[in-house]
Amino acid sequence: MIAPELLSGLPSTEELPCSDDTPVDNEDQNSLPNLLLFMLASLWAERMDWYFGVDMAIYHTTGEDPRIPVVPDAFLSLGVERRKGGRSRRSYATWEENGVVPTLVLEMVSHKPGGEYGAKQEIYRQLGVLYYVIYNPEFWQRDRHQPFEVYRLVDGQYQQVFSTAEADHPYWFPEVGLGLGFRQQRLGGIEQEILVWYDAQGNPYPTPDEVQLQLRQRQQELDAERQRAESERQRAESERQRAESERQRAESERQRAEQLAQYLRSLGFDPDQLPEQ
Template sequence: MVKFDAKLNLPSSDELPCSDDAPVDNENQNFIPNFLLFLLEFIWAERQDWFFAVDMGLYHTTGVSPSIPVIPDGFLSIGVERRKPGNKSRNSYVMWEENYTPPIFVIETVSQTPGGEYTTKMAIYAKLGVLYYVIYNPFFYQRDKHQPFEVYLLVDGKYQLQSGEPFWMSEIGLGIGRATSWSGGLEREVLYWYDEQGNRYLTPEELAQQERQRADLAEQQLQNLVAKLKAQGIDTDNL
């Protein structure tokens, strides 16, 4: 008797839609996870064992149908190929094509229309085995009776709310927390990655700005020194 293997009938990533095409109703839903992605590409530029997706269908076999995905605002998987063979990008994240590796980190940003972040999606991510689940809710947290920023850790199959910010995620080797960013002439609160000492990882733009500020400060200090020497009657042109 031949044993039936359900995995043989699972659809491939080419047969599955990449998302549900549902429009977002809050700018943060796209901006926050994309900000984390671009920063991670800078921090982990030399690593090829991770994948971060934004608004991508995550197909799994723990729900009612493997053809129905859950779509996080953003998620990180470690121990998978950053790009598929042939330097190809993913249309979706299909668990049975990723050696059943679940994301280690998922982020949801709450919008005006509740999306089950504290209920349905939380249950799905727990069942999938997502270790860290972050809910960012700066605008509607009072409505939802939660905090603006919450980190949950999966313990014995259930999520437990953690304390501390930035929060260090040792299994990932990164911390996460809120900070103010200046980008494109705009000031806004975003989520940043942090190191174990609680230092915020800066974007390339912020690092360049920081370097310009150092150079400007050094130039100002030099000018002050020259003016002081001249005031003492010292010919600085021959120094």
């Protein structure tokens, strides 16, 4: 928590840039964090106590200048408003968030190393970010690391608590209530490696593409059920009409037989005593 007397000298997020204007150097740095955001927006749709930022500046007071931000590829803060004062954030300033720092930060190593294993890690350590995740699917051998590493802040220092070169093997964050990992999946019609959230049993939550596919499949199932029900209704209606036709035919036969019996009686014959042929 920042002392009230210090707040008056700090700029507001209305005055600060939303990022550091450093462009991402590959599309995954934008698409994969946004995929995690879209998944969270579905998983935690009813919760209003979290915020997930993508390529957004984090301003803090643990560095030399509070006007110089750190800009992770993504971060998750808990215990804050999803929309600050009902509005979207331009940036994230810890002094405007009651001192709440992100619980989890994600950095994706790019073609040009950006200090993910050094300078940025030190900034997050000083800031007090509990979990620091580095995703490095392409250059992990170059950097002599694993494709997916998780560091946890323990007694003020980061300790590596998880690393893997295997897909479908997430790390569980108990403070978040979610797991995070990577796996191969078709996304937007392209088979690729993506980051996804997992449940406590290690099952991946569905991506928006999978949700849409499930909805389409469910709609197809409902349409097929409606078609089957309509076919059954039509068959039952056909059977009813056939039975009605049979009833009407039998009634017509009965009436003709009655008319014949009456005619025979008019001639003096007993229709029940007619000679056998």
